[in-house]
Amino acid sequence: MKKLLALLGVAALTANVVIASVAIANADKKKQNDIRILQSKLEAILKSKTDAKWEVSELQTKVETEFGKGEITVSGGTYSDDNNYTGQTKKKAEFTFKGNATTDTQNTLKYKGEITLTHTYTKQTVPDDLNGVITVKDLGTLTGDDETM
Incomplete structure (x- = not known):
């Protein structure tokens, strides 16, 4: 016993x-998290450029700096025009952010899934300062007595 x-x-x-x-x-x-929990942070990165477009490689570097190398892969980025007749052209592009945790055999990456977000920036097509376009030489000298214009 x-x-x-x-x-x-x-x-x-x-x-x-x-x-x-x-x-x-x-x-x-x-623990692997769905990449959608990063949506607001990724949108903030996209919105940090309001007057120029993102190159995919540049955006990839920014994402790696923020979230770690190899965590997320960025793709897409073909811009289209959206003219609005106000002297500005809005350019839009969709970027796809893919978490690489599902391809990681060592299970060391944090994010899985993918999300597509849109970046918009405005390109000025008419100069802000029209004085550079229309000069005194073009109009002649105007005085307060001139009633015709």
């Missing part, structure tokens, strides 16, 4: 060691 209890005690102790080892190994794995 003592031998049977000793054998059961050893088996229980071994099982506890195995369970603890598995728990520790699983604790080392990072």
Whole structure:
């Protein structure tokens, strides 16, 4: 009977060691989050450029600086025009941000899934200062007595 209890005690102790080892190994794995939790941060990065377009490589570098190298892959970025007849041209492009956690065999990356966001910037097509376009030489000298224009 003592031998049977000793054998059961050893088996229980071994099982506890195995369970603890598995728990520790699983604790080392990072939790993977859907990339949509970063939507507002990614939109803020896109909106940080209001007067120029993003090149994909430049945006990729910015995203890696913010979230870590290899975490997210950026693609897309073909701009289209949206003329609004106010002397400005709005340019729009869609960028896709893809979390790379699902392709990581080591399970060290944090983000999975993908999200597509739009970047818009405004390109000035008419100069702000019309004095550079119409000069006194073109109009002649105007005085307060001139009633015709």
